[in-house]
Amino acid sequence: MARKxxxxxxxxxxxxWAARFLLNGWDVAVFDPDPQxxxxxxxxxxxxxxxxxxxxxxPMMAEGVLTMADTxxxxxxxxxxxxxxxxxxxxxxxRVFAQIQQSCPDTLIGSSTSGFKPSExxxxxxxxxxxxxxxxxxxxxxxxxxxxxxSAVSDLDAIERAKDILREIGMFPLxxxxxxxxxxxxxxxxxxxxxxxxxVKDGVATTEEIDEAIRMGFxxxxxxxxxxxxxxxxxxxxxxxxxxxxxxxCLEWPWxxxxxxxxxxxxLVDLIAGQSDAQSGQYSIRELERIRDSNLVGFLRxxxxxxxxxxxxxxxxxxxxxxAVADTPPAGAPLVMAHMQVLPGWIDYNGHMTESRYLYASxxxxxxxxxxxxxxxxxxxxxxxxxxxxxxxxxxxxxxLGDRLTGTLQVLSADEKRLHVFVSIQKDGQEVASIEQMLLxxxxxxxxxxxxxxxxLDRLLPIANAHADLPRPKAVGRATGQRK
Amino acid sequence: MARKxxxxxxxxxxxxWAARFLLNGWDVAVFDPDPQxxxxxxxxxxxxxxxxxxxxxxPMMAEGVLTMADTxxxxxxxxxxxxxxxxxxxxxxxRVFAQIQQSCPDTLIGSSTSGFKPSExxxxxxxxxxxxxxxxxxxxxxxxxxxxxxSAVSDLDAIERAKDILREIGMFPLxxxxxxxxxxxxxxxxxxxxxxxxxVKDGVATTEEIDEAIRMGFxxxxxxxxxxxxxxxxxxxxxxxxxxxxxxxCLEWPWxxxxxxxxxxxxLVDLIAGQSDAQSGQYSIRELERIRDSNLVGFLRxxxxxxxxxxxxxxxxxxxxxxAVADTPPAGAPLVMAHMQVLPGWIDYNGHMTESRYLYASxxxxxxxxxxxxxxxxxxxxxxxxxxxxxxxxxxxxxxLGDRLTGTLQVLSADEKRLHVFVSIQKDGQEVASIEQMLLxxxxxxxxxxxxxxxxLDRLLPIANAHADLPRPKAVGRATGQRK
Numbered sequence: 001m002a003r004k005x006x007x008x009x010x011x012x013x014x015x016x017w018a019a020r021f022l023l024n025g026w027d028v029a030v031f032d033p034d035p036q037x038x039x040x041x042x043x044x045x046x047x048x049x050x051x052x053x054x055x056x057x058x059p060m061m062a063e064g065v066l067t068m069a070d071t072x073x074x075x076x077x078x079x080x081x082x083x084x085x086x087x088x089x090x091x092x093x094x095r096v097f098a099q100i101q102q103s104c105p106d107t108l109i110g111s112s113t114s115g116f117k118p119s120e121x122x123x124x125x126x127x128x129x130x131x132x133x134x135x136x137x138x139x140x141x142x143x144x145x146x147x148x149x150x151s152a153v154s155d156l157d158a159i160e161r162a163k164d165i166l167r168e169i170g171m172f173p174l175x176x177x178x179x180x181x182x183x184x185x186x187x188x189x190x191x192x193x194x195x196x197x198x199x200v201k202d203g204v205a206t207t208e209e210i211d212e213a214i215r216m217g218f219x220x221x222x223x224x225x226x227x228x229x230x231x232x233x234x235x236x237x238x239x240x241x242x243x244x245x246x247x248x249x250c251l252e253w254p255w256x257x258x259x260x261x262x263x264x265x266x267x268l269v270d271l272i273a274g275q276s277d278a279q280s281g282q283y284s285i286r287e288l289e290r291i292r293d294s295n296l297v298g299f300l301r302x303x304x305x306x307x308x309x310x311x312x313x314x315x316x317x318x319x320x321x322x323x324a325v326a327d328t329p330p331a332g333a334p335l336v337m338a339h340m341q342v343l344p345g346w347i348d349y350n351g352h353m354t355e356s357r358y359l360y361a362s363x364x365x366x367x368x369x370x371x372x373x374x375x376x377x378x379x380x381x382x383x384x385x386x387x388x389x390x391x392x393x394x395x396x397x398x399x400x401l402g403d404r405l406t407g408t409l410q411v412l413s414a415d416e417k418r419l420h421v422f423v424s425i426q427k428d429g430q431e432v433a434s435i436e437q438m439l440l441x442x443x444x445x446x447x448x449x450x451x452x453x454x455x456x457l458d459r460l461l462p463i464a465n466a467h468a469d470l471p472r473p474k475a476v477g478r479a480t481g482q483r484k
Numbered sequence: 485m486a487r488k489x490x491x492x493x494x495x496x497x498x499x500x501w502a503a504r505f506l507l508n509g510w511d512v513a514v515f516d517p518d519p520q521x522x523x524x525x526x527x528x529x530x531x532x533x534x535x536x537x538x539x540x541x542x543p544m545m546a547e548g549v550l551t552m553a554d555t556x557x558x559x560x561x562x563x564x565x566x567x568x569x570x571x572x573x574x575x576x577x578x579r580v581f582a583q584i585q586q587s588c589p590d591t592l593i594g595s596s597t598s599g600f601k602p603s604e605x606x607x608x609x610x611x612x613x614x615x616x617x618x619x620x621x622x623x624x625x626x627x628x629x630x631x632x633x634x635s636a637v638s639d640l641d642a643i644e645r646a647k648d649i650l651r652e653i654g655m656f657p658l659x660x661x662x663x664x665x666x667x668x669x670x671x672x673x674x675x676x677x678x679x680x681x682x683x684v685k686d687g688v689a690t691t692e693e694i695d696e697a698i699r700m701g702f703x704x705x706x707x708x709x710x711x712x713x714x715x716x717x718x719x720x721x722x723x724x725x726x727x728x729x730x731x732x733x734c735l736e737w738p739w740x741x742x743x744x745x746x747x748x749x750x751x752l753v754d755l756i757a758g759q760s761d762a763q764s765g766q767y768s769i770r771e772l773e774r775i776r777d778s779n780l781v782g783f784l785r786x787x788x789x790x791x792x793x794x795x796x797x798x799x800x801x802x803x804x805x806x807x808a809v810a811d812t813p814p815a816g817a818p819l820v821m822a823h824m825q826v827l828p829g830w831i832d833y834n835g836h837m838t839e840s841r842y843l844y845a846s847x848x849x850x851x852x853x854x855x856x857x858x859x860x861x862x863x864x865x866x867x868x869x870x871x872x873x874x875x876x877x878x879x880x881x882x883x884x885l886g887d888r889l890t891g892t893l894q895v896l897s898a899d900e901k902r903l904h905v906f907v908s909i910q911k912d913g914q915e916v917a918s919i920e921q922m923l924l925x926x927x928x929x930x931x932x933x934x935x936x937x938x939x940x941l942d943r944l945l946p947i948a949n950a951h952a953d954l955p956r957p958k959a960v961g962r963a964t965g966q967r968k
Binding site: 012137138143144145147172174176177178180184185187188189191192193194195196199202203204205207208209210211212213214215216217218219220221222223224225226227228229230232233234235236239240241244245269272273275276277279280285288289291292294295296298299300301302303305306308309310313345354355356357359360362363387388389390391392393394395412418420436437438477478479480481482 | 496621622627628629631656658660661662664668669671672673675676677678679680683686687688689691692693694695696697698699700701702703704705706707708709710711712713714716717718719720723724725728729753756757759760761763764769772773775776778779780781782783784785786787789790792793794797838839840841843844846847871872873874875876877878879896902904920921922961962963964965966
């Protein structure tokens, strides 16, 4: 049976939590008295369904079941984890916690609060030990960070269980060691927000210019190394102490004069809202959300390719799921070897998957098969590999952005040196392309074909035998442009 | 003759400027009395050579010539642009400007200063109008941002020329409308730095935890949308005003208590340097630089795929160069249609060009031919295109990172609907792969093959006729795995 999470408050943040749990296979019950809540959550969920699968190299789990609960008590019943994302009003949060703990005093309750400390949230609670901060970042379904902040009375075993659950839904729980107003990340956001308001107010820069000053420069750095590691690199071989000696004294410079809080007048609000319209008004919020998500997917995939930062979180999430989901040997004949999704970089100017990406999808399929018969990365490191000598591709349909593709492989023939395969790339069970390939087992150092070792042949030849009885696809043996 | 830039001060920043100019085809003269300067610049240049070509979809220009000048006067002689990157000491900068303007009073002088205002830089100068701030961000060869700050006495035509030059070397000049201490971006960096020092000092978070709080969350957002556009999206359909109404009042909250400057004691420096060692000490600075650059290349390529933010700057840079480099009609029979360079993203785990990229190289060649016969982007926009029906690839050699490839195309046959071509991908005149393709002229709306218009046939058929006399490559008509 699927595990259950309860989400109290179904706005953009609550909806993001719901999407994360659902797409990771949890059932979710949402309570929010707003009659628009279900529509809003469905919109967040649609965004999440378009973006989150593009981060994974495994097929998605079966999505959990979403329920809109009539009462808060219905929502939390049987839940293993409860996340509160109601408005930032302390007395409202206290009422929600009191009601939850009437029926579930021992269930984990994370709060999405950006401002309140856990000790404030816990005031007057029936079981304060189970209430803690789990502060996420929008879009919750893509960004891994959740600041987990306990107080002195928190149950630390419960906190560890909460962190495990967050990891299970692909997040990075950052355990904040001391409670403090605004936790950690929002202190920086607040500092920058304050400076930005001054710059706009004083006419130094518009909202657009400020955004460019961030995203053309240090914003790119911070997506992968943060503040201190970036400066460590800037300090060069002389190290962090040298950097601090060089730049520390700047703290005393007149830049500090703008630490005041600008007055939050109607004029300032109008100025900023007007500039923001001029900057981004050509896009609807939905369009901006999709652009943002697509960009974040691109960053996260780049980091995943490099096994770094947030990309390492994604890899670990895949690994955890790979153990859970897979190690089921590929099934069927032909073998279903790969599941893929068409990513933005795969699209050409026609809006279709670009032709070289069909061969890429085929390589993914063949590589998975090679790993399966033991010709994996370690094997390649030992100096041997299968090289493709020749390929023939038939284009039979079109794949578009976001399409889910399956790669199947049939062994046409195999001997010690040669491996002749037929790969079919399919969308909804229909072939969009087929690729016939001849591979050779190669001694990479000698640069010539050589017999594969017995261990590989012992895995390969039985499959070849089993596939010998399969019908031979019509495209096999075909030359380009040959009349039917 | 190549244009010349002079770089005064050859540290990490000066070296980054030198690399940007050199890799964009400018000659560069550096003046720096430090005997280590040449070694340092060569190290930055090695990093830049490994990273910058990966951002371009065109072959790199011939690299300019780097000279280490014996005197400042030698360095600036004949330079069209001078960039000053000496230490942040105003009297030193004044001396440098005075010496430059003795021989070149009318040459553009950008300063890399992060702290000084242009009016301060211009004090007592022979020609203050030519001195301005051009503040870049490390690594200068990858991050597009350059804050361009004039003062009231600046020559605005000169500023526009400087911005054009910065665009020519792939940068994004952000014209800052009012001079202010620390310009724009560094105000934010300073604000965050200050908050971060407090958090470490107070034991709320370590340097590593702070970096995670940034790069797992808002750091990823800021690489692509900056501050205001991110908040606009967060505000949802209700818009920016709603967001401000909701979050503006937080300005009055106690988060403001930490706007003081922490005292910069030896203990604080040791605490931070120690934490930074624990966090990143397993990597050398060179390793961290390469990791950072590889991550930034990944982000920038993702944005380029999506034509957004810094990625749009890269695209525009390519377009500008495409006009400059190309539009020479193809020569020879077969036609030489494309020149390419093997980029880092084209390499597989064997260190070789991955097989799907041979088909990509072929597509680049065929696309160039299609544009040449009139089936260009505008033509596709009108609803017609050539689609690949079928391809046969022969692998005959190996290409590696940085190899320059040429794509030639021979028309095997052509009629109203069908276009049968043979593409050869060559390295140093040797074929590394051949691709035989059948393309069909398609009515994209109707989704079926249709006759090409006369205008295209008028260009295509004479080439087909001319190519009819060429020897037919042996690989033509070959099926995969066919015995010779």
